[in-house]
Each structure stands twice: as C-alpha cells, then as structure tokens.
Amino acid sequence: MAKNAMKKKCESDLIVNDFCMTICTVNGSGSVTANSILFSALFHMGIPTSGKNVFPSNIKGMATWFVIRANDNGYTGRRPYDDIIVAMNPKTFLEDLNFLPKGGVVFYADHIAISDEARREDLIFYPMPIKALTDELDVPRTIRDFTENMLYVGIVGQVLGIPEKILLAAINKHFSSRPAIAETNFKTVKLGFDWAAKNLKKTDCYTVKQLPPLTDYILTDGNYAGALGSIFGGMQFCAWYPITPATSLVEEMNTLAPKFRQDPETGKNTFAIVQVEDELAAAGAAIGAGWAGLRSMTVTSGPGLALMTENVSLAYFTETPVVFWDVQRVGPSTGLPTRTAQGDISMAYTLGHGDKKHIIVIPGSVNECFEFGWKALDLAEKYQTPVFVMSDLDLGMNTWMTKKFEYPDRPINRGKIIWEKDMDKFPDWGRYKDIDKDAIPYRTVMGNQSPKAGYFTRGTGHDEYGNYSENPKNWADMLFRIGRKLDNVEVDLPMPITYYGKDAKIGIIGMGSTELAIIEAQALLREKGIETDFMRIRSLPCGKLERDFIIGHDRTYVLELNRDGQLCGVLRREFSQYAPRITSVTEIGGLPMTAVWASETILAKEQLNG
Amino acid sequence: MDKSTTVTPKAESNLLGLSPEDYKGRPSTLCPGCGHNMISNQIQAAVFELGLLPEKVVKISGIGCSSKSPNYFLQRSFGFNGLHGRMPTLVTGATFADRSIKIIGISGDGDSASIGMGHFKHIIRRNVPMAYIIENNGVYGLTKGQFSATSDYGLELKHQGKNWLPPLDLCMEALISGATFVARSFAGDAKQLKELIKAALIHNGISVIDVISPCVTFNNKDEALQSYNWGRQHEDPIQEIKFAYRNEVPNLEDFEEGTVKEVTLPDDSVILLKKIKRDYDPTDHSAALDLLTESYKNKYFATGLIYINNDTPTVFEPYNLGEAPLNRTPNDLLRPSREVLEQINASLG
Numbered sequence: 001m002a003k004n005a006m007k008k009k010c011e012s013d014l015i016v017n018d019f020c021m022t023i024c025t026v027n028g029s030g031s032v033t034a035n036s037i038l039f040s041a042l043f044h045m046g047i048p049t050s051g052k053n054v055f056p057s058n059i060k061g062m063a064t065w066f067v068i069r070a071n072d073n074g075y076t077g078r079r080p081y082d083d084i085i086v087a088m089n090p091k092t093f094l095e096d097l098n099f100l101p102k103g104g105v106v107f108y109a110d111h112i113a114i115s116d117e118a119r120r121e122d123l124i125f126y127p128m129p130i131k132a133l134t135d136e137l138d139v140p141r142t143i144r145d146f147t148e149n150m151l152y153v154g155i156v157g158q159v160l161g162i163p164e165k166i167l168l169a170a171i172n173k174h175f176s177s178r179p180a181i182a183e184t185n186f187k188t189v190k191l192g193f194d195w196a197a198k199n200l201k202k203t204d205c206y207t208v209k210q211l212p213p214l215t216d217y218i219l220t221d222g223n224y225a226g227a228l229g230s231i232f233g234g235m236q237f238c239a240w241y242p243i244t245p246a247t248s249l250v251e252e253m254n255t256l257a258p259k260f261r262q263d264p265e266t267g268k269n270t271f272a273i274v275q276v277e278d279e280l281a282a283a284g285a286a287i288g289a290g291w292a293g294l295r296s297m298t299v300t301s302g303p304g305l306a307l308m309t310e311n312v313s314l315a316y317f318t319e320t321p322v323v324f325w326d327v328q329r330v331g332p333s334t335g336l337p338t339r340t341a342q343g344d345i346s347m348a349y350t351l352g353h354g355d356k357k358h359i360i361v362i363p364g365s366v367n368e369c370f371e372f373g374w375k376a377l378d379l380a381e382k383y384q385t386p387v388f389v390m391s392d393l394d395l396g397m398n399t400w401m402t403k404k405f406e407y408p409d410r411p412i413n414r415g416k417i418i419w420e421k422d423m424d425k426f427p428d429w430g431r432y433k434d435i436d437k438d439a440i441p442y443r444t445v446m447g448n449q450s451p452k453a454g455y456f457t458r459g460t461g462h463d464e465y466g467n468y469s470e471n472p473k474n475w476a477d478m479l480f481r482i483g484r485k486l487d488n489v490e491v492d493l494p495m496p497i498t499y500y501g502k503d504a505k506i507g508i509i510g511m512g513s514t515e516l517a518i519i520e521a522q523a524l525l526r527e528k529g530i531e532t533d534f535m536r537i538r539s540l541p542c543g544k545l546e547r548d549f550i551i552g553h554d555r556t557y558v559l560e561l562n563r564d565g566q567l568c569g570v571l572r573r574e575f576s577q578y579a580p581r582i583t584s585v586t587e588i589g590g591l592p593m594t595a596v597w598a599s600e601t602i603l604a605k606e607q608l609n610g
Numbered sequence: 611m612d613k614s615t616t617v618t619p620k621a622e623s624n625l626l627g628l629s630p631e632d633y634k635g636r637p638s639t640l641c642p643g644c645g646h647n648m649i650s651n652q653i654q655a656a657v658f659e660l661g662l663l664p665e666k667v668v669k670i671s672g673i674g675c676s677s678k679s680p681n682y683f684l685q686r687s688f689g690f691n692g693l694h695g696r697m698p699t700l701v702t703g704a705t706f707a708d709r710s711i712k713i714i715g716i717s718g719d720g721d722s723a724s725i726g727m728g729h730f731k732h733i734i735r736r737n738v739p740m741a742y743i744i745e746n747n748g749v750y751g752l753t754k755g756q757f758s759a760t761s762d763y764g765l766e767l768k769h770q771g772k773n774w775l776p777p778l779d780l781c782m783e784a785l786i787s788g789a790t791f792v793a794r795s796f797a798g799d800a801k802q803l804k805e806l807i808k809a810a811l812i813h814n815g816i817s818v819i820d821v822i823s824p825c826v827t828f829n830n831k832d833e834a835l836q837s838y839n840w841g842r843q844h845e846d847p848i849q850e851i852k853f854a855y856r857n858e859v860p861n862l863e864d865f866e867e868g869t870v871k872e873v874t875l876p877d878d879s880v881i882l883l884k885k886i887k888r889d890y891d892p893t894d895h896s897a898a899l900d901l902l903t904e905s906y907k908n909k910y911f912a913t914g915l916i917y918i919n920n921d922t923p924t925v926f927e928p929y930n931l932g933e934a935p936l937n938r939t940p941n942d943l944l945r946p947s948r949e950v951l952e953q954i955n956a957s958l959g
Binding site: 215217218219220228231232233234236237239258260261262263266267268269270271272274276277278280281282283284285286287288289290291292293294295296310311314318404405407408411412414419444445446447448449450451453454455456457458459460467468 | 636663664665666668670680681685686687688689690691692693696698699700701702703704705706707708710711728729732925929930931932935936937938939941943944945946948950951954955958959
C-alpha cells in the first residue's frame with residue numbers, strides 16, 4: 001500500500017522496501033553507472049524498483065537527477081516528492097531539499113556548505129566525506145568523478161541495509177565483460193560501505209529487506225527492447241537520422257543485429273541500417289526498401305515524424321509497408337528534447353494530407369516495446385501500410401523492471417508478396433486489385449523477374465493496375481478500398497488491458513508509460529472510497545472493447561501526458577454519441593505521470609460531480 | 611580486346627532475344643518535341659543494346675515533367691514515381707533489396723537543384739550505384755513556366771520577368787560532392803547520350819548525367835541556354851564516346867581516327883574516348899574542375915564524360931551483405947532462435 005509521506009512516524013517504526021530516492025548530480029560525471037548499480041542491487045534483492053533519469057539537453061555540467069522508487073506492491077511510477085536525496089550537486093542543493101517532507105533523509109557530499117536555514121530540523125542529514133575518501137583511494141584525475149559517485153553507492157547502501165554481497169553481484173553484473181574494472185569499482189564501493197558502518201549512526205526509518213527473487217523479470221529500457229523486438233521481427237532495413245530520445249534504439253540495433261542476424265553459413269548480415277542526411281531521407285529510404293520487399297522501418301521522435309509527413313502520405317497511398325517508431329518527447333517545436341510526453345498521438349493517427357487513418361500501437365511497458373517491435377513489422381506487411389509504434393522517452397530511455405521477453409507466438413508474416421512461381425495463379429494480376437475481397441491486394445516487388453510482375457508505383461491517381469487515372473469513380477473506389485483495409489484490423493491489434501475495481505462506475509482510460517501511475521492512483525482513489533476500472537489502450541483504431549468500456553461506466557476519465565487530450569479527442573471522435581461521458585484529464589510538464597496527481601485530479605472532479 | 615566476340619546485334623533482337631518493343635514504355639503525354647522524350651528513347655535503346663532484362667532494371671523518379679517520363683520507357687520494369695526531390699531517398703532504400711538490379715533515377719532541375727538538392731548531394735556522397743539522369747530544362751514545366759535553380763542569369767520568361775539569380779551547375783555540384791561519374795549531354799545529341807547512359811548503368815557507383823533537355827513550351831527561345839537552337843549551335847563535345855559492354859567489340863566505323871583513350875570498368879567494360887580538339891583526361895579531378903569552371907564562366911556547352919573514377923567504395927561496402935538478394939532472405943534467417951532470446955533474458959535478469 002502506498003503511504004502518505006505526511007503520516008510517517010520515523011521514531012516508532014521502520015519503513016521497509018518503500019521509498020523514493022533522488023540522486024542529484026551533475027551530468028557528464030558518470031553518475032549513470034553508480035545509479036544503475038544501486039538500482040540493480042535493489043532489483044536483485046527482489047524489491048520492485050524503478051529508475052528514472054531526469055536529465056538536461058546537455059552533454060556535461062548541468063544538473064541531472066536519478067530517481068529510484070522501490071515499492072513492495074510494485075507501485076514504481078514517479079512520485080512528486082522524495083523520501084531520500086543523495087546530494088552531490090551544490091548548485092541545486094537548496095532546491096532539491098524542497099522535495100523532502102518531514103522525516104526525509106539527506107545524504108550530502110560534505111563539501112556542500114549547508115546554511116543554518118537549509119539545515120531543517122525535520123530532516124535527517126548524513127554527511128559523506130566524498131573528497132577525503134577519494135583522496136584516500138588515490139585514483140587518476142580522469143576517473144575522480146566516477147569514483148566519487150561509486151562512493152555514495154557504498155554509503156547509501158550501508159545505511160539502507162543493502163548487503164555487501166548484493167552490491168558486489170550488481171557491480172559484477174554491470175561490468176561482466178571487464179572484471180578488472182569491476183574489482184576497482186567494488187573496492188571504491190566497499191570503502192564507502194565500511195566508512196558508513198563505522199561513522200554513521202542510522203537515525204532514519206528507511207530500510208530494505210531481501211524478498212524472493214524476481215525471477216520472471218528483467219531490467220532494461222524500451223529502446224533496447226524495441227531494437228531487439230525489431231530484430232526478432234525480421235527487420236531488414238532501417239534508415240534513420242539521430243534524434244533524442246530515439247537514437248539509442250537504432251544504436252542498440254547496430255550492436256545487436258550483427259550478433260543475432262547473420263546467416264550462420266555465410267556470416268553475412270541479413271539487414272542493413274543506414275544513417276541518412278535527414279528525416280525526409282530516412283522516411284524515403286525506408287519506403288523505398290519496404291516497396292522493394294524488405295521489412296523496413298525508421299526510428300524518430302516528434303520533430304522527425306513531422307518532417308516525414310509527406311512520405312507517410314506516399315506510403316499510405318502507394319500501400320507500402322513501413323514501420324515508424326516515434327519515441328515521443330515534449331513538443332511543440334523543439335520543446336523539451338530530454339523530457340517525456342504523449343503528445344504525438346493525434347498527429348500520428350492521421351499523419352499526412354488528404355484522407356488517411358493509420359495503425360498505431362502504443363507499448364505500455366518495456367516488454368511491450370519488444371512485442372510491438374516484431375508485431376509492427378507483421379502488421380505493416382500484412383496490411384501494406386505505414387504502422388506507427390508510439391513509445392516515449394520514459395519508456396525508451398529509462399531502465400524498467402519488466403517481464404521477460406516472450407518469443408513471438410506466430411511465424412513471421414510477410415503478407416501477400418508474390419514471386420515468379422506465384423504469378424501463374426493470378427492470370428490478370430494488378431497491383432491494386434482486390435482479388436480476395438478483403439481490400440488487401442497482392443504485391444510483387446523489385447527483383448521479381450516474371451515479365452508480368454513489374455508495375456509503376458505512383459503517388460498520383462491510379463487504377464487497379466497502377467496506371468495513371470484521373471477518373472473520379474476510380475479515385476473514390478481506390479481510396480475507399482484503402483480505408484476498408486482497416487475495417488477488420490482489430491483482430492490483429494493488441495487489445496486493451498483492463499484493471500478492474502469493485503463494481504466501479506468510474507472508468508479511467510490511459511495509454512503507454514503511465515500504466516503504473518494509474519494503477520497506483522486506483523489504489524489511492526480506493527482509499528477515498530472511489531472504485532475505478534482502468535483500461536489501457538494499446539492500439540488505434542479503437543474497437544468494440546473501448547466503446548463498451550465507455551458505455552459501461554457513468555463517467556470515463558482519459559488520462560494522458562499532453563495539453564489537448566489527444567487520445568480523448570480520438571475517442572470522442574470515434575464514439576461521438578458517447579462523447580459527453582468522456583472527460584479529458586491531462587498533464588504536461590515533461591515528467592512521467594504520478595499517481596498522486598492522477599488520483600487528486602480525479603478526486604477533485606468527482607467531488608464536483610457530487 | 612578479343613576480336614572473335616560477336617558484335618552486338620543492332621537489328622531486331624538483342625542477346626536475350628528481346629526486341630526493342632520489349633523496352634518501350636507507354637505513349638508519352640509530354641509536349642510533342644519535349645527533350646525528355648528523346649532521353650527516354652535513348653534510355654530504352656541503351657538498355658536494349660546492353661542486353662539487360664527489363665526486369666533487372668528499376669526506374670525511380672521524383673515529381674515534375676521529367677519524373678513522369680519513366681512511364682514512357684521500359685514498361686516491363688518496376689518503377690516508382692515518388693515525391694518531389696526525394697527520388698534519391700527511395701533509391702537508397704530500394705537498392706539494398708537486390709543489388710543485381712540496375713537503377714535509373716530520373717530527376718529534373720526543380721527536383722535535384724532545388725527541393726532535393728540535399729538528397730542529390732548525399733546520394734552522391736554515399737556512392738549508390740545508379741544512373742542519376744537529370745533532365746535539365748532550366749524551367750518548371752508542370753507548374754507552367756517558373757524559374758528553376760538552373761535557369762540562366764538574365765533569362766526572361768513570360769510571367770516571371772527577368773531571372774536575377776545565378777544558375778547552379780549540377781555537374782559542378784556533383785563533382786565537388788564526390789561523384790564517381792559525372793557527364794553532361796544534350797537531348798539533341800542522341801548518339802553521345804546513349805553511350806553515356808550505357809556507361810552510367812554499368813559504372814559501379816553513382817553516375818550523374820546532366821542532360822540539357824529543352825522545354826519546347828516554356829523555355830525554348832533561340833537565345834536561351836537550354837533551348838534546342840542554342841544547344842545545337844553551341845554544343846562542344848569534349849570527346850567522342852563509345853561504350854563496349856564487357857567483352858563486346860565496339861563498332862568503330864563512324865569513329866574518326868585520332869587519339870583514343872580507354873577507361874576500363876571493373877567488369878571489363880570499356881569506355882572509349884576519342885580526342886576531338888584538346889587532350890582531356892576524365893580521370894583527372896582537377897581537369898574536370900577546370901573544365902566546369904571555364905564552361906560555367908564562358909557559357910561553353912561542353913558535353914561528354916567529364917569525370918570518372920573506379921576506386922571509391924560503394925554504399926554497400928560497410929554492410930557485410932551476401933550475394934543473394936536481401937529481399938529473398940528466407941524467413942528462418944530473419945528471426946533468431948528461442949534459445950537466443952532465453953540467453954538475452956538471462957543476461958538482463
């Protein structure tokens with residue numbers, strides 16, 4: 001159960017496996033490694049844990065925060081306040097203290113001068129002689145920063161009660177390919193660990209206790225998972241242009257694909273990943289490859305997707321399979337490049353000029369980044385259309401505890417591609433002929449050497465054979481058939497997942513990375529006597545399940561991380577007769593959603609409803 | 611060269627037994643007399659004479675009058691008429707699917723010198739093997755006569771007044787971007803154009819041909835740089851050119867005597883270049899720069915093979931690809947095994 005910080009009584013009892021700790025450092029100082037080790041140590045104790053990096057759009061020298069939340073119940077969404085801070089950055093120290101309620105704990109590097117005003121009586125302060133201990137280790141100048149960070153891992157670990165062997169295991173895991181570095185780091189951590197044992201008297205109430213191991217879970221980030229999912233989905237071509245927070249997805253593919261996607265007999269790659277000059281080129285090359293019969297994708301974020309718009313329209317109308325990953329960041333404009341949002345949903349769903357509606361899949365966990373990674377490639381080829389995977393920075397770049405990846409439960413689906421040997425089965429083949437009456441035509445691809453296979457693809461009006469046509473009826477028929485491809489797409493799309501309350505009259509709809517925060521909000525609302533059902537939408541277009549959910553509740557709140565209520569807008573448009581039942585609840589500041597915000601906002605609206 | 615090899619049959623069928631009809635396209639809907647139609651004719655003649663299967667050639671274009679033309683040649687070939695200026699991007703993706711396919715990219719001056727200039731230069735940097743043919747008429751035709759980035763300085767057009775901007779020289783742009791094959795030709799010089807297209811298709815790298823292709827409707831005044839009259843009067847070929855595909859022996863009957871320079875391609879094809887007025891070595895990058903600088907300054911309409919090098923790696927170099935077309939990879943090679951995923955899960959636990 002989530003605890004209200006204001007209620008905590010540190011004097012009387014310990015709080016076990018339930019805290020939120022923010023480590024305040026300077027970016028570029030190598031704190032990521034130290035933080036990962038602390039985070040991974042908690043995970044290895046069997047404690048559900050999340051780690052979120054709140055970082056600046058900068059390479060070195062600006063403030064950065066790493067937030068670790070550990071919670072027995074798995075409520076590991078972001079929380080708007082801390083229980084513990086590890087203060088390594090003098091510049092933000094005063095501001096960082098503001099996030100601590102009464103009983104909060106401050107580990108601080110003792111070179112930070114603390115004014116009398118800052119030394120609040122309701123907080124517990126642990127000094128850390130970081131500089132002195134680093135001097136003791138006598139490390140080269142170049143790795144001083146790293147060493148200082150590893151020291152707080154030891155000190156915090158000791159005071160929290162993380163066993164030494166767990167810290168050692170986490171370090172060995174992190175540096176598994178570099179044992180010498182693991183050893184040096186452990187030496188540093190141990191120095192901090194032992195110093196704290198000797199010199200600090202524990203007076204705070206936060207502690208950790210080993211639980212049964214989380215054997216079904218792994219620790220990784222959504223961009224890694226998306227890369228791996230694409231590799232298991234048979235990605236053969238990816239064109240891309242670097243953009244935060246999408247870049248690491250392709251960089252992971254660059255590392256992983258040569259390991260796992262070479263022909264064992266020839267040692268040759270079965271894929272190509274090409275960095276091009278801009279996002280227009282990335283989309284164009286991905287479309288060229290998809291058209292030519294490669295399982296093709298591109299990876300970007302909002303500004304890049306906006307640049308790809310005309311190409312998306314081309315892919316839609318020429319019925320070219322291609323997967324677009326959008327790891328969303330905060331827009332409009334350059335926005336907040338290193339912060340998270342769900343602000344590209346309405347853009348992606350109807351991206352392009354003229355009529356169109358696209359298949360959208362929205363992963364809500366790192367595990368789903370893998371699953372939707374391979375599924376998106378199947379969907380694109382089956383429906384011969386662009387498919388959008390809407391991840392976000394929180395999922396993509398933060399490390400999450402997630403269910404183990406599951407092997408795809410069905411073979412690769414190449415859709416209706418036909419080769420030389422198939423041509424005789426289609427005596428009057430035309431690229432856009434609806435032979436099966438399912439609105440999906442058969443397609444030949446470049447390289448097919450049957451004299452009947454070639455055709456002319458164009459973004460202009462065309463008939464069933466691809467010939468230029470300005471005939472009004474032909475145009476309408478073509479466009480309506482393309483629209484009809486999605487009539488039955490529901491059966492192939494990830495269905496929504498619903499978390500039921502008890503006889504709830506109130507519905508909550510959300511999507512993507514906000515799942516944990518909303519599940520926790522359900523618990524907070526329950527404490528206030530409000531039962532809710534929560535449906536997480538995992539794909540668009542919506543179908544019967546989403547409609548029935550809205551019909552089945554007196555009121556439905558649609559929670560999302562943007563200003564305009566974009567998912568809510570889609571639902572209101574698609575289920576217009578039920579629009580009055582749907583209320584938009586939005587938050588946009590660039591940080592992940594919190595259960596506190598979600599529950600308090602819904603509570604306020606419910607109180608108004610009387 | 612081996613004299614015993616058969617000379618390419620010029621008459622009704624090629625080495626594949628296909629006739630010129632097999633290389634034709636749909637009837638052109640461009641204006642009668644359009645230079646682009648003449649280029650289409652030379653493309654189909656070149657592919658026919660090389661004896662390439664139409665299915666082994668792909669045509670990709672952007673938007674504009676030029677980009678409509680792939681519909682008017684090689685009807686059996688796959689084609690993709692994409693977005694304005696974005697032809698090179700489609701090529702960059704498509705070429706990875708099957709590297710045995712010859713790609714003809716058709717573009718115009720609007721496409722390559724304006725909206726798609728970035729892609730033009732970057733596909734050159736990548737050295738994607740293709741024939742990049744620019745049908746350059748110095749005017750936007752399909753939107754009815756606006757200045758393009760290759761319109762001559764001072765050109766006057768009916769609804770536009772006078773052009774106050776200097777033209778871009780696409781051969782110069784190609785050369786300084788690292789193109790491995792740069793040529794200029796004239797739609798009115800069928801003989802030269804056909805030989806250049808053949809060489810461009812066989813060159814293992816990006817082959818840029820800037821073809822001055824008059825627009826009979828909007829930019830064909832006698833004094834206009836891209837007009838038929840100006841071209842016919844001022845074209846000054848830097849060499850006579852013949853292309854001999856692989857072991858083929860070229861017909862040299864109409865090749866007047868003089869110094870002949872041979873450029874041998876990696877597949878043993880030979881480009882034969884006969885000196886006309888002055889010594890010119892198209893493998894000399896500085897000479898090419900000098901030629902283009904001089905011709906730009908003096909409105910000297912030099913045509914022919916301006917630059918070639920066979921030593922630059924192609925786009926495929928770093929990709930460790932096999933011989934078989936990537937788009938025919940069997941599904942079992944596209945998905946790693948269950949065991950691999952288990953190992954990955956274990957490593958992340």
